[in-house]
Amino acid sequence: MAKKKAVRKTTTDTEATPASPQDSARQQAPAEERYAEEFTFLRVIDTAPRPAGWLLSPERVVDFLCGTNGESIRAPSSSKLPAGLPKSMKLEPKFVGPRSLVERCVVTLAGERGLLLVGQPGTAKSMLGELLSAAISGTSALTIQGTAGASEDHFKYGWNYAMLLDKGPRPEALVPSPVFTGMRQGALVRIEEITRCLPEVQDSLISILSERRLMIPELSGEEGSLFAAPGFNLIATANLRDRGVSEMSAALKRRFNFETVLPIADPEQEVQLVGTRARAVLHDSGLTGDVDQRLLEILVTTFRDLRDGQTAEGWSVERPAAVMSTAEAVTVAAAITRQGAFFSAQKDPVSLVPGYLLGVVFKDNVDDLDRLLAYWDGPVRRRGERDPLWKRMYDLRDVLEDAELEM
Ligand SMILES: Nc1ncnc2c1ncn2[C@@H]1O[C@H](COP(=O)(O)OP(=O)(O)O)[C@@H](O)[C@H]1O
Ligand SMILES: [Mg+2]
Incomplete structure (x- = not known):
């Protein structure tokens, strides 16, 4: 478990985590800050090939989540670690469960489908989503909480109406959703409790996942479509206790790989x-x-x-x-x-x-x-x-x- 004070200090000098706008104490820091030291270390020493747009190789992502089994990872003498960082690190497991499950999640995220984590409440689905997005994209903040009141705008974009009325539709007047931002930046986006959204709202993700493109009919020419940058993908979670995945359209289901997260066996x-x-x-x-x-x-x-x-x-x-x-x-x-x-x-x-x-x-x-x-x-x-x-x-x-x- 990272000590809070040490983490706060190191986040200020890492590039991957943006400086926080808040200086006062917080009840809970996001994963990218809590584990800033581990992420900085891993990114420096990781020499394995990474999927386009990823900050870590798949193997190191799994090491971060499942731990290194008490063994230390040593930084090669040639690596340029920032001052104050140890030369070797043991990674504690954060997720307790089969390593093979985490490996499959990581493989899915590097592919052309989204990842859907299903299971009982409290089995660490949200935690997995948070840690995966922090490890792979450096941010876990691009998150949409699914609710019955969510509309397509929540998944795509909205408008700053004052500017829209004043100047007409233009990119500056567009208010991006986390999906929009993730596509532009090439980052992972989390959709929590996706099945709580109405099926027709969920379905607005079909074309985003299959064509990796979001149309903006109000804008013309090149500005009228956004193509996802490499690294973009979706991690959705669904609780079996809620409405479950049965109401999800077959077309959307096909765009996700399902992984079931079970309670801890041992x-x-x-x-x-x-x-x-x-x-x-x-x-x-x-x-x-x-x-x-x-x-x-x-x-x-x-x-x-x-x-x-x-x-x-x-x-x-x-x-x-x-x-x-x-x-x-x-x-x-x-x-x-x-x-x-x-x-x-x-x-x-x-x-x-x-x-x-x-x-x-x-x-x-x-x-x-x-x-x-x-x-x-x-x-x-x-x-x-x-x-x-x-x-x-x-x-x-x-x-x-x-x-x-x-x-
Ligand atoms: N397999 C697990 N490994 C690590 N932590 C777990 C596990 N199962 C439950 N937890 C604990 O439960 C907490 C809540 O899990 P959460 O991600 O909110 O569950 P869910 O989204 O599945 O309802 C986690 O933050 C963690 O403390
Ligand atoms: Mg959850």
């Missing part, structure tokens, strides 16, 4: 990731203190049981309708640790689990509370017979009962 990797991310969240908000290891284990186990509908012991569990994602587990681990830091009397993090779990599981579906109680009376009770910590969890059952009484 429990130990998930525990580790939730710990790392929760610590990072707390560090960013200025809190010190560590996240309790047993808390992480209990939390991740509970989330996985409820997500999978089955425990590691093979006991079946009724799955709640709520999404039990890794991202939610990170939020809960950070919240519980934060509560411990704010309230000095709070010494036992595990005692807070049922309360926060209720916040995740019990959103709008009344039956979910019953499912949670059934989980308590099954796996939690049975584990409690052997493990004092799970016994402690079981004894907190009244927190859930109280919630039921309040309904």
Whole structure:
């Protein structure tokens, strides 16, 4: 995890990241700034061929996302590293998941189709999009958030009406969309939750993806069409929980390669990731203190049981309708640790689990509370017979009962 201060310092002297217009503190810096040091290092030492318009070779993009497995990358003695940068670097994995998936994503982005990441909420689809665009194009800012209210203008361009009325249609009066800017600059553009847009609005991307050209009928001659520069492509995400991809037109589907992002398969990797991310969240908000290891284990186990509908012991569990994602587990681990830091009397993090779990599981579906109680009376009770910590969890059952009484 890059230290915030160090990153802020190095961004000012890298060319790839534009200087930020904001000097005061920010809650969250974009990936191109958070990892500025790694990007500068990789761009200097990367001698492999790069697709046109890319800042890194495909192999280095995958190294950045999946890490270098504890091994250091050494800068060749001939490379001209900016002052202050180390001569070798170990890259930490940012995405936990199959390397082959990331390789396919990178290959797609260098080709003639867009990339569509599909999966449950909280499986790091948006994170993948952000990191890929920062690594490949140096910016993750060209992003459109898909909503039911999005119109074709959001995907193409709009007009500065004062100038349009005053001077007529001309390039200066055009207000570019992120897609427009990405085509002009040769950069990756992210479309988050594309399936939330109306299908006919989504379809405005068909010609952009197939012809790599955007027509501007209001302008004449050469100004009337924009040809995408090398490096331009689209990364879209879609949640299977929303309307899903079923309403996407067949014509648009054909212009994307689909990649499904699954929840983290290995429990130990998930525990580790939730710990790392929760610590990072707390560090960013200025809190010190560590996240309790047993808390992480209990939390991740509970989330996985409820997500999978089955425990590691093979006991079946009724799955709640709520999404039990890794991202939610990170939020809960950070919240519980934060509560411990704010309230000095709070010494036992595990005692807070049922309360926060209720916040995740019990959103709008009344039956979910019953499912949670059934989980308590099954796996939690049975584990409690052997493990004092799970016994402690079981004894907190009244927190859930109280919630039921309040309904
Ligand atoms: N496989 C994973 N690798 C790394 N981080 C993950 C993974 N799965 C979930 N996360 C965590 O969940 C967070 C939220 O994921 P996000 O990209 O918003 O999910 P999505 O867009 O799929 O809903 C990430 O920022 C990361 O902290
Ligand atoms: Mg997302």
